[in-house]
Amino acid sequence: MGTILLLAAAEIKASAGGVEPVAELLDIKLRLDPFSASSLDSIDTARLKSGQYLVSNLQDGGLQAQARIRLQDRWYLLTGVFDGFQTAHIRGAAKMMQRLITREPRSFYKFIDEYSTNYDLPIRVLSSIEAGHFADKLSTMHAPNYHASYDIKGSSGRFYTYFSDIDQVVELGPVMFRQGLKLQSVMVIVVFAILLTGLAVYWLMYRFEVNLQRLERATTRIASGHLSSRVNVDSQDAFGRLGEAFNRMANQIQRLMGVQKEMIRAVSHELRTPVARMRFGVQMLEDTAEDAYTQKQLHEMDQDLQELDELVDEILTYARLEEGGPILEFKSANMLDLVDQVVEETRRRTDKVQVNWHSETVAEDEIFSDVEYRYLHRALQNLVGNACRYAQSQVHIEYSFENGLCRIDVEDDGSGIPEKDWTRVFSPFTRLDDSRTRASGGYGLGLSIVRRIIFWHGGEASVGESRWQGAKMTLAWPQTHQSQ
Template sequence: MPLKFFLKLYARLIGLTFLILLTCAALFLGVNSVREQFWQERFSGPLLRWIAATPHPEYQYHWLESLYDFRVAPPGDLALSNVIRERLSYGQVVARETSIGQQVMIQSGQGRVLDLRLGDIYTDVAEATALVARIHLDPVPAEGREETMKQLSGALAVNMAAVQDQSALPDSDVLERVSERGISLYHHPVQGRAHVLLRLEDGTLVDMAMPASFNPWAWPVVLLLLAVTGGVLALALFLALRDVDSNLRAVESVAIRIARGEMGARVDAGDSRLVSRLAVAFNSMAEHIQRLVGVQREMIHAVSHELRTPVARIRFGIQMIESASSPEALQKQLDGIDGDIQELDELIDEILTYARLEQGGPVFALQETSVSDIVRQVVSEQQMIRPGHSIEADIDDDSERWSLSDVEPRYLHRAVQNLVGNAARYAEHRVRVHCQFDEDNCRIDVEDDGPGIPEEDWEKVFTAFARLDDSRTRTSGGYGLGLSIVRRILYWHGGQAFVSRSEELGGARFSLVWPRKKPMEHSL
């Protein structure tokens, strides 16, 4: 890996890390500022609503003024924004940050605003709640105190219970503070939340558990930060790989062009060092393939040329025959030579067709054509050639309505003809061509009642010049190229050709499967 590229990538990673940290920090502070205000209003809400429900809170809770600068004033006497005034008019608790701490407000039923100034909202609200609870618990007799504590717990959103078990008492420092002030705020060692221990006038100790304090690392915040981090990483990765993807798409485009027969296509590496070596290796491979195809083409042409020479010689020999033992022998000789000529011409045609398909052509002109019409035409032609066999087309109505497909009619006709002719050659009496079309795919199955093909030879039959036995002579026909041509035709249609056993007729079943409609980018 080049040092310059490594340093450039390293610098980008450092910048990406800094960007992620900066984004997460800004998001964390912004989200938590809103969350904390919401928590402050929800936490102080029960206490303020309790005080606001009192007819004259400034007299009943007059001690709040000295502790928390408690005030009761008409809204017009306070410098409040329109949003705060509207929220107060709806009965909401409003918390806002001031230069001397937090300020919490609520509007009473008489239209006056209750205002508390708190240094630490969690500690001050907890202690104020405990003081309010003690005021209401002191006058209550011991036998009715439990019911009052239940009512206060529900109204003030706390859990209040008298201390019965000495082992539940906190440490001595808390008890000493209770004896001095009457209340003491402490953190429970097991529950992990704040508690207030308060002492009533008759000496009863009451433990009051407060709601949990504000947690800036709540799981929704953590999930949000993880999501943002993942999103930033995904965006950075997308931007970083965009150029690489562009170069790889160029390689992919050249590969598709070569697959379609443009053997001279090559990859231009450009300025990208990431794919330069890949481009060199790919171009080397393409050149090698092009050489192999050229050698194959020359070989096929040479074979076809050599085959045409004896054809011309045989035809010339026919004209030179001057003597024969009998007219019947002469006619037999002439018929044999003519048959040889016909077979040689067919072989040449098969070789040339296979060569064109194998080397990446011809260029298919796909057009929307009825496949069922092609099948019926082939069946009709083969039935005329082989009247002793029963050759039938099996096309149901459901398939008929999907018979229009993007195909090259001449070559698809050739593929079906090869299969039907091959099936009729080895069938005992019957050949069936079954068509099954749907919205996405077309399938043609050619079945016969012949001896079938052994399973171990199912793939071998599609190999060029392959023969399963040595019994094929002039009477049996075949050059070992027909099924290879069929497979190549289906390849250029984006489909497959394969062989299996016919469950109904017992012989071989050759199947053609291809997509009914071709995407524009895959059209040949």
């Protein structure tokens, strides 16, 4: 661009300072400033005084060229701003060269040496042999028209124009095209890249969320007892491998639970058959025995066998609940009716303690809940029966409703449960006082069954201290059942 600026300087000098016509001819921004007012350093000033020019990059991607020019006995700084290479620059340069050739009396070759040596736009007069290649194009190459030739990569070009005054074809170039982009172009590319990156990240996060939801749903269903649930694997990425590992784990769990289920059934069956035979034999002996001591021993053996039979039932019930086997049918039921039924059944079985119940909640929309009536009846029956075994004189049951949760409290006035044992009282086969539990007929499974039943209802079972410093058992579950 320096050569074009020097040609512009010569044209301005010849027109006595006409900057605007030259700027319009080259389609660039030109400005004249007093040289003495410039803020150039000493090195750049020396270069300009020696006849050279300065070229610097602008922030918006353009180029700024500067040269020193003398007008009317004063020195000026000519500044030109090039936004990028344009064909108007070559056309304007050819036009100015034609005017200079017309104005200058010196020979054209001296002009070539003066304006082409060591500048960024080489100018060369073609030999007659080289010019012969353009013989059929001369009519369209009269300056400022030209013929352009570009390399195969499009990174440089040569421009040929014909000066009829000297009958010569002149080559301008090669011109190396700048590969940089303007700031506006860079900003557009950056914004477009950000948008593409955002879309890619959104897509990845969307797929991550979808796959995570699949895994979460399968995990929740397996935790709810649906052991046949699996993750749908449709890719071989990290989530696909995780899904395959999850499915293998689920297969193994289902297989082990199936083996456990079959083993419990087989053991229970094998236990019940000999127990039934033994009870039958003991009862026959008891009927024929005349000795009171023998009858007493046989009666105690019969009770032990009865307990063993009941224990098998408890084990089967607990195993079925623990493995997620039961298919629960949740229906809306009146909780006050449920509590009343359990209380009446308990009163018929025992007269040791007084069993009462109460509820401040009587609104219809608060006493109905989605439950599996048979299992919840079993859970409450276990709690009330357990309280009756350890109570001294009374058991109290309370139903309440708050914030969408149904709650049943069962309190007794017995010796209570130590706070240190509250966390393990619901564990299977746990006996806090083995001799007392044995005497009361417990197996250590009743509260475990209660915990599993209320778990399948989406609730929790907890233990605390009653108003009489005895035990307080609490069941709390959502009024509305959310199917998995």
